[in-house]
């Protein structure tokens with residue numbers, strides 16, 4: 200009897216709390232509405248007309264923006280081009296733990312680029328360790344709502360699913376002897392979620408071979424003479440792929456992404472034309488660095504914590 204009475208009281212209190220919250224919400228809505236009406240009533244009739252025209256345009260622009268965003272997100276998840284970031288524990292435990300934050304910034308940059316393009320990849324992540332995922336939640340607030348597929352499996356488990364799945368994977372690695380020529384529908388391009396300042400050269404190539412999946416490097420050497428081995432960051436690699444899907448031209452995609460300071464010579468250009476282009480790109484890189492200091496948004500180029508190789512390029 201006592202127990203039932205207690206339960207009844209708890210239930211009543213909950214209902215009263217809910218009713219109070221509802222009443223408060225209605226009060227706020229009523230006073231907002233009253234303020235709006237008194238503001239509109241105080242206007243001259245011309246000002247009121249102009250106000251409603253401008254308000255209508257604003258509402259319409261917002262509605263269009265929301266519809267476009269929804270459409271882009273739908274396109275993202277139904278894209279025929281796959282892009283997986285390999286976040287398996289074997290990679291994240293091999294890299295220095297202090298670099299996790301930088302890697303997470305790169306993951307966000309890659310995701311944001313994919314959200315903005317008209318030629319998106321269906322982006323996915325392999326299974327992260329608990330510790331990595333927990334930090335990812337802190338670093339990239341709201342990442343649970345990203346329009347990506349969480350595979351819930353390691354790359355090894357994914358490749359072992361079926362022969363078709365294994366055959367559809369192409370591990371991108373700067374150490375591959377094969378050059379990527381095309382981005383094919385139905386294939387999934389894998390980027391190693393890894394920052395190592397290239398201390399672990401060949402690590403992802405060995406992994407690809409071990410899993411028996413195809414591998415390839417970006418055709419950077421064909422278009423640019425670079426300082427040192429052209430090893431890019433995770434987001435730069437994703438950016439080259441997206442730029443290629445957008446433009447259909449490897450040269451343009453690579454030149455747009457690879458940081459100017461890494462470039463020694465642009466193939467098939469006179470020295471004068473080459474110097475002009477490099478100057479322009481260098482200026483752009485410097486601008487990006489400054490922007491970065493202001494808003495700390497990760498760009499394709501280096502970020503404060505981003506790893507730098509001996510030649511100064513982030514990897």
Ligand SMILES: C[S@@+](CC[C@H](N)C(=O)[O-])C[C@H]1O[C@@H](n2cnc3c(N)ncnc32)[C@H](O)[C@@H]1O
Nearest residue numbers: 371372373390391399402403416417430431514
């Ligand atoms: C910083 S790199 C890691 C380098 C590391 N030593 C390795 O074994 O891959 C991060 C990832 O970007 C991708 N990547 C970087 N440069 C690339 C290139 N030139 N061609 C293809 N993929 C590249 C690879 O997927 C690589 O795992």
